[in-house]
Amino acid sequence: MEFTEEKIGFIGGGNMARAIGETLMQKGIFKPKNVWVSAKTEKTLAYWKNLGANTTFNNGEIFDNCDIVFLAVKPQYLEEAIMTTVTQFFFTGTVISVIVGVTIEKLEKLLMNTLRLGSFPNFSVFRTMPNTPLFVGEGITVYSASKDNSCKETKDIVEQIFSKIGMIEEVDESLIDSIGALSGSGPAYAYQMIEALADGGVKKGIPRALAMKLAAQVFVGAGKMVLETGKHPGQLKDEVCSPGGSTIAGIHAMELGGVRASLINAVEAAANRSKELGS
Ligand SMILES: NC(=O)c1ccc[n+]([C@@H]2O[C@H](COP(=O)([O-])OP(=O)(O)OC[C@H]3O[C@@H](n4cnc5c(N)ncnc54)[C@H](OP(=O)(O)O)[C@@H]3O)[C@@H](O)[C@H]2O)c1
Numbered sequence: 001m002e003f004t005e006e007k008i009g010f011i012g013g014g015n016m017a018r019a020i021g022e023t024l025m026q027k028g029i030f031k032p033k034n035v036w037v038s039a040k041t042e043k044t045l046a047y048w049k050n051l052g053a054n055t056t057f058n059n060g061e062i063f064d065n066c067d068i069v070f071l072a073v074k075p076q077y078l079e080e081a082i083m084t085t086v087t088q089f090f091f092t093g094t095v096i097s098v099i100v101g102v103t104i105e106k107l108e109k110l111l112m113n114t115l116r117l118g119s120f121p122n123f124s125v126f127r128t129m130p131n132t133p134l135f136v137g138e139g140i141t142v143y144s145a146s147k148d149n150s151c152k153e154t155k156d157i158v159e160q161i162f163s164k165i166g167m168i169e170e171v172d173e174s175l176i177d178s179i180g181a182l183s184g185s186g187p188a189y190a191y192q193m194i195e196a197l198a199d200g201g202v203k204k205g206i207p208r209a210l211a212m213k214l215a216a217q218v219f220v221g222a223g224k225m226v227l228e229t230g231k232h233p234g235q236l237k238d239e240v241c242s243p244g245g246s247t248i249a250g251i252h253a254m255e256l257g258g259v260r261a262s263l264i265n266a267v268e269a270a271a272n273r274s275k276e277l278g279s
Pocket residue numbers: 011012013014015016017038039040041042044045059072073074075077080081082098099100129130131132184185
């Protein structure tokens with residue numbers, strides 16, 4: 001699918017809007033003249049204006065001008081953002097939320113109560129969980145559609161957009177909070193691990209810049225090994241641990257530090273927090 005004429009808009013022009021919108025523009029998927037962004041501050045709008053996008057403080061203009069509208073504000077600002085939106089026309093396009101913890105049911109109620117929306121199935125609401133590696137074309141996004149609007153054509157729009165900047169999977173909405181805690185927050189956990197791995201190298205005399213490059217590429221390579229070989233990570237680990245060798249000594253040290261338990265706890269804590277934020 002080519003998006004030659006479609007107009008894409010973002011309510012909220014922060015990190016996630018940039019990860020999606022800016023990357024789509026950089027890759028030439030959407031022309032800047034077909035991208036609209038609203039935000040709270042002049043600084044954010046100036047950033048987008050500089051990229052050639054259309055900008056506005058008026059969220060209604062986004063709905064009035066765009067076929068595909070992303071909701072990309074923090075969860076606590078969603079109600080304010082939608083309640084203060086005044087549109088001129090009936091909206092019959094696709095709404096894609098990236099907001100953590102806010103259900104499709106809540107989104108639909110909010111949108112139908114406040115906007116001049118076309119009735120089902122004339123507009124569609126999708127809930128997604130992207131992550132910031134979209135910036136470098138290596139994101140992974142999951143999405144859910146409400147049962148009423150899961151028509152193939154609108155699903156294709158969501159899949160086509162996200163597949164141009166990473167991987168995309170449809171999931172049951174009940175899994176989205178947990179997935180956010182894994183792949184949405186996961187880059188932050190990985191950055192911590194990359195930094196710590198590099199610190200270990202620096203402690204053993206490796207220059208900082210080289211240590212960082214080595215550590216980051218280890219994560220890129222290990223991730224690709226899991227995805228491309230289809231082997232279980234436990235098997236891949238076994239394949240690099242020779243008996244009595246140095247790597248198994250390193251693995252033992254990690255086990256003593258509780259790295260695996262920490263990661264399991266991290267996903268659980270983030271999932272619980274995102275439920276709190278959405279309610
Ligand atoms: N960051 C991630 O890794 C990640 C991953 C998955 C999902 N998400 C979700 O993505 C959403 C956005 O996160 P983010 O990191 O992009 O946040 P962010 O950088 O703080 O961006 C939020 C944007 O919303 C704008 N905004 C606030 N109130 C508004 C209003 N009433 N009308 C229009 N725009 C308004 C802000 O404008 P100003 O810039 O002018 O203040 C800002 O541009 C969140 O709901 C988060 O849960 C984020």
